[in-house]
Amino acid sequence: MPRQRFFNLDPKARSRLLGIATKQFAKRGFEGASLNEILAKAGISKGAYYYYFDDKEDLFATALENAIDTMLARLTLPNFDTLSREQFWPRVEQFMGKWAAEFDASSDLIQVAVQLTDAQRASPHFAPLFAKAQTLYRTLIEPGQRLGCIRRDLPLNVLGRLLEANDAVLDSIFLSLHEKVTQTNLQQHVNLVFDTFKRLLIASETPKKRLSARPSRRRRA
Numbered sequence: 001m002p003r004q005r006f007f008n009l010d011p012k013a014r015s016r017l018l019g020i021a022t023k024q025f026a027k028r029g030f031e032g033a034s035l036n037e038i039l040a041k042a043g044i045s046k047g048a049y050y051y052y053f054d055d056k057e058d059l060f061a062t063a064l065e066n067a068i069d070t071m072l073a074r075l076t077l078p079n080f081d082t083l084s085r086e087q088f089w090p091r092v093e094q095f096m097g098k099w100a101a102e103f104d105a106s107s108d109l110i111q112v113a114v115q116l117t118d119a120q121r122a123s124p125h126f127a128p129l130f131a132k133a134q135t136l137y138r139t140l141i142e143p144g145q146r147l148g149c150i151r152r153d154l155p156l157n158v159l160g161r162l163l164e165a166n167d168a169v170l171d172s173i174f175l176s177l178h179e180k181v182t183q184t185n186l187q188q189h190v191n192l193v194f195d196t197f198k199r200l201l202i203a204s205e206t207p208k209k210r211l212s213a214r215p216s217r218r219r220r221a
Contacts (some may be wrong), residue, residue, distance in 0.1 A: 001128050002062050006052040017042040021063040026111035061125040067109045071102045080143035088149045100190040110181050114171040134160045151203045162200050
């Protein structure tokens with residue numbers, strides 16, 4: 001993440017740099033985007049840049065986190081605590097539909113988000129972003145467990161990691177299949193994410209019995 005002094009910059013200058021960076025990463029990918037070109041468009045010298053950031057990946061992580069924060073600020077999470085068991089999954093699906101609509105309205109954001117590699121997901125630069133994702137997962141999982149809609153046989157943090165891995169795999173597949181994000185393929189992607197998301201989390205209708213010790217074989221007479 002950027003050094004604290006970055007947040008002391010004029011808000012317009014911060015917004016301009018991150019907006020330009022997001023567009024460049026969306027258009028050319030992380031490897032293809034030129035840091036020199038981004039800084040030239042933003043009117044920032046390279047010396048000043050390294051006063052705020054460690055490297056290009058640091059800017060990539062910050063631009064992505066800023067874009068997602070902006071999008072989340074426009075979304076209202078359902079009050080899951082007021083829902084019935086029957087309302088829970090339909091409301092989750094509805095929320096994910098709104099999430100997809102926001103991504104579609106911010107096409108640069110989805111183009112950047114699906115480019116994350118496994119190495120970047122493990123990088124300290126992206127740790128604050130994934131910590132926010134885990135908080136969002138908890139907001140969903142905990143009330144779902146109380147309603148009996150979400151499984152309780154695995155710890156909450158394990159369920160969160162499963163969802164994170166699910167997103168990573170499906171985003172990677174989406175990127176490999178589509179050069180350009182459209183409303184149609186994005187909606188198909190969201191439907192697939194929700195389906196696998198639900199399959200990973202949903203509580204069994206009838207709890208499975210634990211396997212008992214293997215019975216001893218009868219001795220033949």
